[in-house]
Amino acid sequence: MLDCKKALDEANGDYDKAVEIIRVKGLKGVTKREGRLTSNGLVVAKVSGEVGVMLELNCETDFVAKGERFIALGDELIDHLLTSKTDSVEAFLASSMASGKSVQSVIDEGNATLGEKIEIRNVAVVNGPVGLYLHKTSPDLPPQVGVLVSLAKEAAEVGKDVAQHIAAFAPKFVHREDVPADLIENERRIAEETAREEGKPEASLSKIIEGRVTGFVKEVSLIEQAFAKDAKKTVKQILDEAGTAVKAFHRFRVGQ
Template sequence: MANYSADDVKRLREATAAGMLDCKKALDEAEGDYDKAVEIIRVKGLKGVTKREGRLTSNGLVVAKVQGEVGVMLELNCETDFVAKGERFIALGDELVEHLVSSKSADVAAFLSSTMANGKTVQAVIDEGNATLGEKIEIRNVAVIEGPVGLYLHKTSPDLPPQVGVLVSLAKEAAEVGRDVAQHIAAFAPRFVNREDVPADLIETERRLAEETAIAEGKPEASLSKIIEGRVTGFVKEVSLIEQAFAKDAKKTVKQILDEAGTAVKAFHRFRVGQ
């Protein structure tokens, strides 16, 4: 019988995020040798990577970094919150975002195929993460933005890493306003900077839905046009950042806050884990 303790099982589980039974089996096979048990779990994990391809990755983290006037952010996903809050998964996110700073690959496919300082591609490092952590790991989103940059990361639970992240590109440096606007975007989830950015087909879809809803509600035919346009206008304001009421001062719009600071939002990215 292999010679190992409950502490050895706990240590192996914390290091690899493998299940308790898998850790015990690995220690049995390794005859109590911890390092060998780690390798056994890793090898078995690599063999199981393809089996995990269809699994859902609804947990994970958002990690970001601003260096000079360049901001980068990525969403790294996993299957369970147990892995998401583990040191190894968080360290993997930090390692990947550091590479994103240097590679500036704004496309997921391009980023996955880029080569890291260790000579491995990002995809190879992700595959190793799959093996070591025993779960499907994937990068869902990446963003690269030039600034000045505002950044905000939000934890939806104190025991988890950030689940929401926002990068904002400003026309002129305004650090406090940049962070405040990024925080506003995290909370209110606008889809576009201003109404001119809203696609015409999206507006037409909203107009059709507004008409169908108004008719179903039995609104007078003479008032339909006004009601429909009012609802479409409301929709456009709702999805346009600069027209939203500012989170920290609802008496002002985001545009007014930006104007007072002498700046404007050129672009933004908002990631939320699993969305």
Template sequence: IRRIVVLTGSPVSLYLHKTSPDLPPQVGVLVQLKNAAVDAGRDIAQHIAAFAPKYLNRSAVPADEIEKERRLAEETARNEGKPEAAISKIIEGRVTGFVKEVALLEQAFAKDAKKTVQQIADEAKTAVNAFHRFRVGQ
């Protein structure tokens, strides 16, 4: 065992993902919700297993990662010869795209890409307080 988490104070949903029916689960997810929303909790846990977000929301993404992405986007835009007036919008667009990749609540929901994970939680009248994704060998 390399990692243990303790979640207290609110309901937790669990999802175990098998990559093969002959093998034990390779990915496990714990999702701590504000209140018991069994279906939404399971669906969000499945989403986490598939998309492996690193952070809960935009504010949880470290500022240095956002700044690194901002610098990379600016450098790329300048190397591509984009007009100076468009560079700031390009940077913001790429940073927003980056956040949507790494922040759970900003991601397009796996079962309905027209909605975000945040919208799914809102519809279930709950909130995601925390999540933990485990993979065999990590």
């Protein structure tokens, strides 16, 4: 409020000029905020036909995150992402919005107006029938977790259910075949070191290690996880019953 009063005084009561003064002074402070942490923010997503888009917009405090201006900025950016369908943060920041300004310029203006460091951490674009779920971790905050699922065949209810499952259980890959070999080897090394520390007999080590590695792979592979709404079935069984499959998914959580 004090900054606004000073700007109005400097502009001799000219509202538009005062806004310009605030923006200029705010932009001067953008570089000072570059090193600050942005662990708050929101996840926003939209689906149009068979295209789904999602982005994570970050800020410094939850006070800004739940403010109307920040939420409106998220809505403006997701509309542009749905139009541009740009699937990398760098390309999205460089793209031009309907106003003719680049996304980066709009973000910089948001930095100036809101007085905090603001940045886009993640963007995602998926095609095909889309499942979407946004989750609020607190009722007074915008969604903090978002999931987009690309399905092989339309199955709206199952698509949403699987998206909710992903939000809760945070798998890393769709299939076990997608898990990188180096990640499996690292897990095998940890399993062996742990088993030896536990004093497991040498003759049983191989079986114990492979069992733990198999458990790890199942834990990070979506379709092998026990389904959140029916633990007696795997996600794959739920998808098979619906006559569809997951082609890809993206899960964003603010600050992670």
